[in-house]
Amino acid sequence: MVSFDHREPGTDPAAWTAFLAAVPPTPVDLRGVGAVVVVAPHPDDETLGAGGLVAVAADAGIPVHVLLVTRGERSHPDSPTTTPEELAPRRSHEFRAALRTLHPAAGATELDVPDGGLREHVDVLRTALEHRLAGAPRPTLVVAPWRGDGHRDHRIAGEVAEQVVAATPGADLLAYPVWAWHWDDPAAPVAPWDRARALPLDADVRDRKARALAAYPSQTEPLSDAPGDEPIVDSRHAAHHLRAEEWFFAPLRSRSAESFDAHYARKPEGWDFDGSWYEQRKRAVTLAALPRPRFRSALELGCATGVLTAALTERADRVTGTDVAAAAIEQARRRAPAARFEQAAFPAEWPSGRWDLVVLSEVGYYLSPDDLDRTVDRVLDSLDDDGVLVACHWRHPDDEAVTDGDTVDARIAARWPRPAIVHHVEDDFVLSVFPGPSVVSVARAQGLVR
Incomplete structure (x- = not known):
């Protein structure tokens, strides 16, 4: 996470003005x-970021309803005159x-x-946001801190908002920066300005925002x-x-179900899974990388037309395939009658059961980073x-992808509790096998090494 000191001057607002003119x-x-x-x-984040x-x-x-997570009592940790216990009610009143x-x-x-403890109390925010959205008129716009803002509470609040909104039909999200204006560099910005959204503010609204900020003398004086x-x-x-517009970032979203439906409408076979030597060979490499000859229960996420699923039925007692596209599921059922299929958009929709083999092939880069994390x-x-x-x-490169194969593989590896037991990299694809707690190498399982 970014480290910064709010006492430093930070980036000149004029530098951002020149940058924003080109966005x-x-x-x-x-x-x-x-x-x-x-x-x-x-208190004051709602005014600074979204007032x-x-x-x-x-x-x-x-x-409008504001969920104020903390009372900001630790804003002045080195104050010789005011304790956190004294600041808390003061900042609440200012809010x-x-x-x-x-x-x-x-x-x-x-x-x-x-204040500063949201990571240890993340379920408090999650439950409150879920409850608030449950009864809110649709469509509902959630406005939360940008997860890259550089403050721990901001990051976690942004992550929770992304997760809850992604699981809530009829809800959308905009993320606001607060401290990024201070530490980021418009000459080489970290913030996702390719997803920026601007809200013009007329003179009256700007005046109200300035007066709202002035209602926080504990922060501005x-x-x-x-x-x-x-x-x-x-x-x-x-x-x-206090500019003439407010800036927000739209979330990075997973590829939509509608885009997959459109793909299968144009190309009913999906991708050339049967005829392509690349696909045939990659499938053989995938099957060869499995550390056991037989599995009890296999799950293939994003099974497409079921070509790999059919091969998995020869290696597992039970096989389940899921895909977001109805056309793909229909073909998969014909191709692999021994498998069970569900139309589902993971990670929000997940089949019941337990598995000793899960396959995620050529779909991870269609997921947003947050959806990939939740899938893992x-x-x-x-x-x-x-x-x-x-x-x-x-x-x-894939024009429809959200990220790329190397990024997906690295992100899974960073989140998985153990190192991969197989990591195979070619110019064209990367394949990793991530083990559960009791998995050992094939040679150890066969008693060839001790």
């Missing part, structure tokens, strides 16, 4: 939005005053998670003249947020101790 202005459109839910890790959006929603009659300025009818829930009591949001930092977690939750995950992915 294609994809607009934020609130027309038709049924409700807005804002996730604020600390203009909250005010625009108020003018449009859109209900309520700022929110009334932005949207007098807005609701708020204070979750009272310890010194607590005292003593060292350690300096303002957190000084005028230089505030200038990043679901595999781990349903894999027997003697089971393995086999991941095989194309290493060349």
Whole structure:
């Protein structure tokens, strides 16, 4: 995670102004939005990152509810005059005053998670957000910190929001930067500006946002003249947020089910799984990499037309294949009648059962990073101790892919508890076999080494 010191001057707002002038202005459109839910890790994040959006929603009659995760009591850890216990109620009062300025009818829930401790209390936010979305009018826009913002609470709040929104039909997400303006470099930005969205703010909305920020004197003014009591949001930092527009990042999404349906409508065979020597050879390599001759229960995620699934039925007592496309499932059932198939969009939809073999072949790069992480977690939750995950992915560019094969393989390896027992890399594809807790090498299993 990025390390920064808010006491440093940080990036000049003028440098961002020049940069933003060249960013294609994809607009934020609130027309038709049924409700807005804002996730604020600390009091003032909702104003800095999304105060203009909250005010625009108020003018449009859109209900807004803010989930305030912490009371920000540790904003001045070196203060010689004010304790965290004294700051907590003060910042809570400031939050309520700022929110009334932005949207007098807005609701708020204070979750009272310890400042800096969201990682240890992540279920508090998850449960609150799920509950809030369950009864919210659709479509619901969730606005949360950008997960790359550089503050631990911001990162975790952003990750939770991404996960909950991804699992909630009718919900969408925008992520706002707060500290990235301070530490990022417009000459070589880390933030995903290719997914940027801008919300223009008129003069009245900008005035309300400025007044809402001024409602936080504990952050914008010194607590005292003593060292350690300096303002957190000084005028230089505030200038990043008091522009004529607010900037957000749209989430990186997995490839849609509709795009797969369109692919099979154009090419009913999907990809040339049968006729291509590349596909035939890769399939043979995949099967040869399996560490056992026989498995009890195999799961193939993204089985497409079932060519590999059919081969797996010769190596496993029970085989289940899933795919998001109905056309693919229909062909797979004809090709591999001994297997069971489900139309499902993983990781949100997951077949019941336990497995000692899971195959993820040529689909990981169609998943967003968060969906890939959740897929790995679901595999781990349903894999027997003697089971393995086999991941095989194309290493060349794919216009429909979200990431690439090398990135997928590395991300799985970083999340998996044990090193791969097979790691095969060619110019065209990378294949890894990730073991469960009790898996040993083939030679050890055969008693050839001790």
